[in-house]
Amino acid sequence: MLKKLRRHLGWKLFLSYLIIIFIGVVVLTTAAELAIPRSFNRHLADMGNMMMGMGGDPGMGMGLESDLFVGFRTAVNEALVIATLAAGVAALILSLFVSRRVVEPIQEMMVASQHIADGHYNERVRIQSSASPEDFDELAQLGVSFNQMASKLERTETMRLQLIADVAHELRTPLSTIKGSVEGLIDGVLPGEPATYQRIYNEADRLQMLVSDLQELSSVEAGAIELHLQPVSVGALFSSLRDRLDRQFEEKGVDLETNVPADLPRVSADEDRIGQVLINLVGNALQYTPPGGNVSVSAVLDSSEVKIVVQDSGIGIPPEHLQLIFARFYRVDKSRSRASGGSGIGLTISSHLVEAHGGRVWAESAGENQGSTFIFTLPAV
Numbered sequence: 001m002l003k004k005l006r007r008h009l010g011w012k013l014f015l016s017y018l019i020i021i022f023i024g025v026v027v028l029t030t031a032a033e034l035a036i037p038r039s040f041n042r043h044l045a046d047m048g049n050m051m052m053g054m055g056g057d058p059g060m061g062m063g064l065e066s067d068l069f070v071g072f073r074t075a076v077n078e079a080l081v082i083a084t085l086a087a088g089v090a091a092l093i094l095s096l097f098v099s100r101r102v103v104e105p106i107q108e109m110m111v112a113s114q115h116i117a118d119g120h121y122n123e124r125v126r127i128q129s130s131a132s133p134e135d136f137d138e139l140a141q142l143g144v145s146f147n148q149m150a151s152k153l154e155r156t157e158t159m160r161l162q163l164i165a166d167v168a169h170e171l172r173t174p175l176s177t178i179k180g181s182v183e184g185l186i187d188g189v190l191p192g193e194p195a196t197y198q199r200i201y202n203e204a205d206r207l208q209m210l211v212s213d214l215q216e217l218s219s220v221e222a223g224a225i226e227l228h229l230q231p232v233s234v235g236a237l238f239s240s241l242r243d244r245l246d247r248q249f250e251e252k253g254v255d256l257e258t259n260v261p262a263d264l265p266r267v268s269a270d271e272d273r274i275g276q277v278l279i280n281l282v283g284n285a286l287q288y289t290p291p292g293g294n295v296s297v298s299a300v301l302d303s304s305e306v307k308i309v310v311q312d313s314g315i316g317i318p319p320e321h322l323q324l325i326f327a328r329f330y331r332v333d334k335s336r337s338r339a340s341g342g343s344g345i346g347l348t349i350s351s352h353l354v355e356a357h358g359g360r361v362w363a364e365s366a367g368e369n370q371g372s373t374f375i376f377t378l379p380a381v
């Protein structure tokens, strides 16, 4: 019984009501004990005096007085007992009702949280309120917050599973190429010549790149990147970009053009991080533009933002892929990008970095072989 009381809010409520009833009864009885005899005696004395005035017998008055007093006291006590019983029943009904309203949703949340802890992330609770969301009481608000927490957990879990599947998939191809080549060498099927070793080296290199990209991705996705924001000149960003990529453009025979208006304000940015974003976008433009094509990088002021535009005359992106290319491991043409060494993480990292600066990044393309344009914004100083 005591255990039941300790573990159930309904019983605790009932007990608290009983305590209130008990206190009420004690106060009422004490007050009645103190007040009734005095007022009764006063009243009867007045009546005795009246009867004596009318020539009655004082002895008869005394007998009647005690009879009346006993009768009155019994009536008061009976009324108290009936009232206490009625209050007890009311307390029981009320505690059942209140505990149903309060305890049921809490119990439901308890069960749901247990399910979530067991890995069933699609669990949600019913919001038991007929009011509109702005008028929800604390319990309904708790239910809403609980459901929000559950959806966030579900999303994170889906992302985690997807990431593991993606990483496993990405690691499998280079690893099986390396393993296959080494097996071929051991069995003497593959000649031990520089081309074979180069192939193994390239795959190992790709694995290494993938691992460092993953490391970078995990820190940008966790928001663990510290930005050292300062006013940065876009002209300086472009010239260090040229220092890094000019040779590769020349080697491939793609023309690189950069263009910054003289009066362009500086941008608030972490120079290294934005340099990394530019190298990713311009590197992609070079990778997906055939020899003889051209890539132009320019900047324009658009109200309080500076827009940086990377435009190429390359293979373009079909419209249905435009949104998806920023998702991790997404490649438009799986085999071609894999062959050229792309991990499909570069744009994901870039978009996180641009968003951490308070900017946006998006892609535009008229379609296949119509070239692509990547645009990102940064706050102007």
Ligand code: ADP
Binding pocket: 280, 284, 285, 286, 288, 312, 314, 315, 316, 317, 325, 330, 331, 332, 333, 337, 341, 342, 343, 344, 345, 346, 347, 348, 372
């Ligand atoms: P990757 O390392 O594969 O280049 P990214 O995240 O940088 O990964 O790019 C994702 C995909 O977006 C690429 O695989 C490619 O299909 C597409 N893409 C990116 N930039 C361009 C571009 N300039 N022209 C055409 N396709 C592009």
